[in-house]
Amino acid sequence: MRVTIRLFARLREIAGTGELVLDLAAPTTIGAVWAELASRYGDLAPYGASVSAARNLEYARMNTAVSEGDEIAFLPPVSGGAGARPHPPE
């Protein structure tokens, strides 16, 4: 089962690519895909607690099932907008 993986920001830099295709045994979940990536790229592992995921452009949980042809994105903590800290002290 072939799945396209998208990685962004620091995750992309760690893996050395923003997009890769994995051939995985079915059935599998987003969490298992992450574990496979973390075994290939050990520096990804510390992000396991803070990464979020999307499956085919919908935010998804780690226990979400993955299907042939899916695009799975792993997203580090976001920092859009302006200013450095999203939750500055008030």
Place this chain on the structure above:
Amino acid sequence: MPAARLALSVDPIDVVTVTTAVTECATGATGAITSFIGVVRDDNLGRRVQFLEYEGYEPLALRAFLRIEQEIHAHWAAVTLGLHHRLGRLEIGEASIAIVVASPHRAEAFAACRYAIERVKQIVPIWKHEHFEGGASWIEGATADPEDEGARAEALRRACA
């Protein structure tokens, strides 16, 4: 062709363009327009910032903008939202985001504008790579989880403070 109200672009942000996109959709009931412009600052945590690079997962970011718009309509039904976010390299003083809100009354316009920027920072998949004197660093804020009701409640609290 009118500009989109919700957009991502590597081109410089023009707040007049965003405002026009909003006012073309808003009705004669508009009595207030508020705007927020986020600008690249030359200092962050004591570091001299040289420039920023913004990276986004564009299709999901646009969906997140739509989600924020829907959330705003759930609280302030008569509001029209415009939101443009820049991607790519930005120099000091350039706008990274412009939010424009039209509403019949100013209270809703200010609140919805504040809510929009708080939610952008929580759920929109955009990342900032800060280049400063002596190095570069990815800025990492909130774990993106649009279903996190605690984060959403905090954004609403700030909007209504």
